[in-house]
Amino acid sequence: MPPPRGWPTPLEAEARGLHLLAATGVLRVPAVIGHLVVPQGELLISEWIETDARGNQQAAAERLGAELAALHRHSAPCYGLDHHNYCGATPQRNTPYRSWLAFWRDERLAFQRDLALQRGLLPPQRQRRLERLMERLDLWIADALTQPALLHGDLWSGNWLIDTQGRPVLIDPAVSYGDREAELALCDLFGGFPETFWRAYAECWPLPAGAAERRPLYQLYHLLNHLNLFGESYGAQVDAVLRRYVG
Template sequence: MHMPDQLQAVIEQRLGAPLITVTPMGGSFGAQLTRVHTQGVSYALKWATRGPARAMVAAEADGLRRLADAGCVRVPQVVAADDGTCGIAFVLSEWITSNGMEPDQAVLGTNLAQLHRTTQAAFGLEQDNFLGGTPQVNSWTPSWPTFFRECRLLPQIKLAVANGFLTTSRHAALERLVSRIEEWLAIPGEPALIHGDLWSGNLVGLADGTPILIDPAVSFSHREAELAYTELFGGFGPRFYAAYQAAWPLEPGYAERRDLYNLYHLLNHLNLFGLGYATQVDQIVRRYVG
């Protein structure tokens, strides 16, 4: 999609220089990604002109800034952002060039454990944001089981009902599971700042192996939820987990809770991409409630 002239003018004003090249890089969930180049420097520009995608872009800028402010993990530096006051929401950040370099997973494990020590008084965030293209509820909640039920599982279940993805039996089983959530998640742990969408596609490496995290869905959640998602689709090796455990060991029983955390992400994939994820949802629900 062609970048609007209005947006180009704003970006040039923010950078104080004309754009030399503008290269569309595709889009997702209504937002467009463009690589812009000026005065020997490239930037990543994500933008949206309408609908929920505008809020999604603004939330990404907020998430990148929060992670950068914590000072524990490396993320693309936000150069400029606007939540839509100019008519178009955008986030302009440094362009990350990895040249296919594998990120140092031991460094990532250590740094992620440090990030998770950034705490808050309750679970949630000052505002809602997005997981992929799905709205993510972040209402402040003092209880982790209550937060995970009310702000994570129930909104996804409600959306799956609206999308027609829940059979009567699947819906009933999910309702049984959420009604018993305290049985599994009444565990110690302060609210931890998490990236929130940490799968291998959101991890890149600089030429020196420095790990870079992109596309966050931040919140203050239980740190176990972050580690669980890294295991769902793979891409994180033994050095990552060993380094994390050395920096901050996980609580006993994590392995028994892991699939429950990933139910949130599988329900989100069900809602975003369809019934291909229904079998995995059913398998997890059966594990916990039969």
């Protein structure tokens, strides 16, 4: 999908996300050397990370949990970001909002809904359930209980590595400021994070009451994104989340 008019290109957005994460000083990401536009497209030149496939995953995951909690301590006045970017190959809109509920509804769920409508992936019942859920988000999300946290944004098992010193390294960000629960919901969606990760995060910054009930609600964004990227093979998971919340 070509970038919408006025948006950064995918690799330009990735470079900006890596810079933003690196500037916190709390976790390792590949250093950006340069971003070039060439006749054939664009190039992102970054540090080469030597990985250790036999590294101690339990220890690295424990360190990642603590570092991710420290990353989430970095906040901002608004949810969103000063530029739009991409989650995988899908444009991700980051218009700043003061309300997390409104941001999640409009910039995340509604954006994916509109893409799915364009692609014929929202049959009437699925569309009705999704819109009913969006109308009732205040049953589960309370703005008074959330604060903007800097998120990697696409943290699944394929986007963290272990370097030769045993340190976790994050790649392929889709950064924004959002509720930290949304980040952890994705970590849980496809697996790949040992129990040491979850324990270390909780020791540094426990999640608030009700987080487990909200988790599928935050996973829905990524399931809708996968529906839009890969088709109806993700439809049943989308429908299961919708039924959980709105019947």
